[in-house]
Amino acid sequence: MRLPRLTFGRSAIALASLLALIALLFALRIWRDTRPQPSPDFASVRERYRSSEAQLLDRNGVLLQAQRLDLSRRRLGWVALDEISPALIDTLIKAEDRRFASHAGVDALAIAGAMRDRLLDRAYRGASTLQMQLVAQLDPALAASARRRGLLQKLRQIRAARSLARSWSRDEVLEAYLNQVSFRGETQGIAAASAQLFGKPASALNLAESRTLVALLPAPGAKAEAVARRSCAIGSLRGDDCDAQRALTFAALARPPAIALERSLAPHLARRLLREPGERLRSTLDARVQQLSLQALQNQLRSLVGERVRDGAAVVVDNASGDVLAYVGSAGPGSRAAQVDGARALRQAGSTLKPFLYGLAIEKGWLTAASLLDDSPVALAAGAGLYRPQNYEHDYQGLVSVRTALAGSLNIPAVRTLVLTGTEAFRERLHALGYVDGLTESGEFYGYSLALGSAEVSLLEQANAYRTLANGGRWSALRYRLDEETAPPRQAMSAQAAFIIRDILADRGARAVTFDLEGPLSTSYRAWVKTGTSKNLRDNWCIGGSARYTVAVWVGNFEGEPMRTVSGITGAAPAWREILDALETLAASPREPETPPPGLVHQRVRYAGALEPEREEWFTEGTQTALVAPAPGLAARARIVSPAAGSFIALDPDIPLPRQHLPLRAEPASADLSLRLDGRVVGNAARPRLWTPLPGPHRLDLVDAQGRVLDSVNFSVRTPN
DSSP, X not given: OHHHHHHHHHHHHHHHHHHHHHHHHHHHHHHHXXXXXXXXXXXXXXXXXXXXXXXXXXXXXXXXXXXXXXXXXXXXXXXXXXXXXXXXXXXXXHHHOTTTTTSSSOOHHHHHHHHHHHHTTOOOOOOOOHHHHHHXXXXXXXXXXXXXXXXXXXXXXXHHHHXXXXXXXXXXXHHHHHHHOBOSTTBXXXXXXXXXXXXXXXXXXXXXXXXXXXHTSSOTXXXXXXXXXXXXXXXXXXXXXXXXXXXXXXXXXXXXXXXXXXXXXXXXXXXXXXXXXXXXXXXXXXXXXXXXXXXXXXXXXXXXXXGTOOEEEEEEEETTTOBEEEXXXXXXXXXXXXXXXXXXXXXXXXXXXXXXXXXXXXXXXXXXXXXXXXXXXXXXXXXXXXXXXXXXXXXXXXXXXXXXXXXXXXXXXXXXXXXXXXXXXXXXXXXXXXXXXXXXXXXXXXXXXXXXXXXXXXXXXXXXXXXXHHTTTEEOOOBOBTTOOOOOOEESSOHHXXXXXXXXHTOHHHHTTTSOSSSTTOOSSOOEEEEEEOGGGOEEEEEEEOSSXXXXXXXXXXXXXXXXXXXXXXXXXXXXXXXXXXXXXXXXXXXXXXXXXXXXXXXXXXXXXXXXXXXXXEEETTOOOSEEOOOXXXXXXXXXXXXXXXXXXXXXXXXXXXXXOEEEEEESOEEXXXXXXXXXXEEEETXXXXXXXXXXXXXXXXXXXXXXXXXXXXXEXXXXX
């Protein structure tokens, strides 16, 4: 009878041993399957952290622009624990992990209480500690597991939290948690949350604001009512206190999803330079110069609202280094296209290219600053028609010096100078000065209108070309980043020509033929400047500077709509003057006198017939003269002024032929001279002769009383289609 009992006991022991072995193997399997990855150290987590924003800094590390580049989430920079409000930290611990100071990563009492509440089918609070939540933030696999609430997944999270607690301090846990936790929508981290919901940094959060932020953590996407109710519960608030807390929460969650702490001083340059989320790029800009340039331009554009001007741009460059100190791509409060980068946009240059045309002629020895040019009506053959340039004021000065012509921005002398230099040579000079983005055609394509700025250029190209004048004709690329290396300067024009042109542009008296002696171009210190206005008042420029800085300003409308009555003096110049005045005030060192380069001669020159006042003038060595007078033969030479040689006259088929006339005119107007058309005298040259054009080629001669031909032109009249 005992043997069966012995057999049963042995079987039970064997079965129990087997079950124990299975349980052990199962436990070992669970232990193996829930083994956490090695905990990352705090320093590496902080190093890996990337803001969704990239930051453009000025040369001194001051924030200029925050540019969002990561669109999957919204983070700002990492915030140290001592820069986070103590009220928020205390509220977080009380609401999310009351025994944070005493447990070792896992709160056994909280877990037991949660299990009890589940068994009793009661509402329960979460048992996840801050360490458990943090490991879920650091490891996406654990975060996904936590949502599914499986036992194995929860065990993995617990073991990871314990491992983290052994290697991290509690302050490190708090700091990392608050920088990586999700709050609402795409917002991550306390910096972005406090900025978006309350428009302040995390250090400035008060207790009520802290309750609202912590109330979001269990369910960031919950409705405002649920968040408000939880925010009251966190502080055990009742009555009026709860009403105030609810009102604060509703107001915060109703804010538009924008970060109020972003700084926006250089958005266009930020878009150009910033590439990676979290990048902190130190530019060459100076925050003070950027701010004052933006303010000066905005002030001027507000004053021009009645003149149909909405947009403007400004660039400030350090002459010596080529560092761009200010880059204002758009400043118009009423702009319809504020995203356009006005510093890089191509616009018609107007008169701003004239200094480089005269510089080329002076460098070649074809002109001097004292040379006389004829400012009188001219018609030049241009393709199948005539090019008839006019001055801005539609009047003419007669014989004027190069100094007067350039300082007064007279158009016809500039066109005559281009005839002298040639369009292709001028185009090549402009290329050497960095005008390459818009100046893509041949000189022949632009024709004589190139002297008056028919080509398209950018404000950055303008600033750097004028900077070349300040640097003795040496050109180098502009710099936008402090770590950027540029090629050594190259000589784009002669130092002597650059000095003479700069001297002319600084001459207030020579400028008076067109501009007032006083006004925005007349500074109390030595400054050189040139204005320009494109056809139909679409673009207005003012460019120039001092020994230290070059300032370039453009105003107009990005969409190309013409302005009303804006000139260089009333448009861009006031902002240019305000910026340059401020720069000279900021400069720490006194201005040094300009030193002329070798190869220049400074001597007194007078004009025959008192054409211009006697003065001291600069010459390149070998071109100096003490007396300037019109060449006798050339000044008195009789010539045909209409039609122009080589021109094609197009008849209008809609107008009766007897009503179409071509003026035949010569200078000087004299009854002693005769006009002979196709071998037949049509009258004397005392006044213009109106001739009814006949299709075909023609020749017009100007003859004297003895029948000698003094001038001759060939032209053609086209048959109407």
